[in-house]
Amino acid sequence: MKEGGARSGPVRVLGAMSGTSLDGVDAAMVVSDGERVLELGPARFRPYSDAERAVLRAALGRWPGEAGVAEAARVVERAHVELLRGFEGAELVGFHGQTLAHDPRGRGTHQVGDGAVLAEALGLPVVSDFRSADVALGGEGAPLAPFYHFALAQRIGARAPLAFLNLGGVGNITWIDPVAPAPEAPGALLAFDTGPANAPIDDFMRARLGKARDEGGRLGLSGQVDGAVIEAFLGRAYFRRMPPKSLDRNDFSDLLAAVSHLGEADGAATLAACAAAAVARGMEHCPARPARLLVAGGGRRNGAIMAGLRALLACPVEPVEAVGLDGDMLEAQAFAHLAVRVARGLPTSAPGTTGVAAAVGGGTLQRPGG
Numbered sequence: 001m002k003e004g005g006a007r008s009g010p011v012r013v014l015g016a017m018s019g020t021s022l023d024g025v026d027a028a029m030v031v032s033d034g035e036r037v038l039e040l041g042p043a044r045f046r047p048y049s050d051a052e053r054a055v056l057r058a059a060l061g062r063w064p065g066e067a068g069v070a071e072a073a074r075v076v077e078r079a080h081v082e083l084l085r086g087f088e089g090a091e092l093v094g095f096h097g098q099t100l101a102h103d104p105r106g107r108g109t110h111q112v113g114d115g116a117v118l119a120e121a122l123g124l125p126v127v128s129d130f131r132s133a134d135v136a137l138g139g140e141g142a143p144l145a146p147f148y149h150f151a152l153a154q155r156i157g158a159r160a161p162l163a164f165l166n167l168g169g170v171g172n173i174t175w176i177d178p179v180a181p182a183p184e185a186p187g188a189l190l191a192f193d194t195g196p197a198n199a200p201i202d203d204f205m206r207a208r209l210g211k212a213r214d215e216g217g218r219l220g221l222s223g224q225v226d227g228a229v230i231e232a233f234l235g236r237a238y239f240r241r242m243p244p245k246s247l248d249r250n251d252f253s254d255l256l257a258a259v260s261h262l263g264e265a266d267g268a269a270t271l272a273a274c275a276a277a278a279v280a281r282g283m284e285h286c287p288a289r290p291a292r293l294l295v296a297g298g299g300r301r302n303g304a305i306m307a308g309l310r311a312l313l314a315c316p317v318e319p320v321e322a323v324g325l326d327g328d329m330l331e332a333q334a335f336a337h338l339a340v341r342v343a344r345g346l347p348t349s350a351p352g353t354t355g356v357a358a359a360v361g362g363g364t365l366q367r368p369g370g
Helices: 050-059 069-084 115-122 132-136 146-155 198-209 215-221 227-234 264-283 303-312 330-343
Strands: 011-018 024-032 037-047 092-103 108-112 126-128 162-167 170-176 189-196 293-296 317-319 364-366
Touching: 011 069, 011 330, 024 069, 024 330, 037 069, 037 146, 037 330, 050 069, 069 092, 069 108, 069 115, 092 115, 092 330, 108 132, 115 126, 115 364, 126 330, 146 162, 146 170, 146 189, 146 330, 162 264, 162 330, 170 264, 189 264, 198 264, 215 264, 215 303, 227 264, 264 303, 293 303, 303 317, 330 364
Parallel strands: 011 092, 092 126, 162 293, 293 317
Antiparallel strands: 011 024, 024 037, 092 108, 126 364, 162 170, 170 189
16 A cells, blocks of 8 residues: 555455454455445455464463463464465555453453564555554443444445344444444444353363364254253343443353253253343344344354344344355454554544444554564
């Protein structure tokens, strides 16, 4: 990207996301002017090896300077450089990094991966550290995809309120009024983390069966839900908090103990039901019933979660592929779009998305050579 090239007109921008599921790095190209998503380009995935995943898992919950953090940063940077070098024509990169810890009302938020390292390796300007400014100004620092969801709602021509649900390690929802004048306008967006999604199921499968996930939700679909676990789960204080609100991946790690008395199938079924019940409870906060719920992230492939959502919600529940989108790449695309907004001085979060006091632009732009 030429100096000042982000000031006007469309930008070919790469976005990269490494989520709390720790499966690998997603990267996607979009063409965006910071307000509209004009094109959706190629996308690729680079899985973490077992050894890389072990380094990252060992660093979860840790803060700058603590044991294992520097090693995790090197894993993240190396994986991103390997993947992003395979794309051509990018003018700008949006680099989220890997979240290790998230405590917005306490120690803050911690993503590893240095944007300056990527800028030097790729020879491109890189926007990184998207969350810190929001947290410093009183926001939750998450979720950050809602401004992209707003642009997608306009791209697909939505006229009635709708919602996007991302089911990663944690679930997060964005309610959208698509006729609002801008994503930061009052009433345009409401977004928050709904509760645990894939993380407890993945951890349960790893502990019980040595598997990375419940493929397709098949084990969960074969089991019986323990209603007492669901009732206790929904009684937690988090579900009484008004949004915006956010979670760390491990905030509900004790769910594994709650299902320890269950067999594999019933445990998987109950954890999937917890994910769906958390979304249903969260939907009660929406200003109006959405015309449809569009689901992205790995959880859309879990048949047990999706069946639970359809049983509990009074609106159509569909994967985002129903409107021509790629549910594996929405978050990578989101950080591409947000990178353009940062480069242009536009806000990336607002009171309705993170609880920050006023619309704020996060992110730091690093150029090759400093």
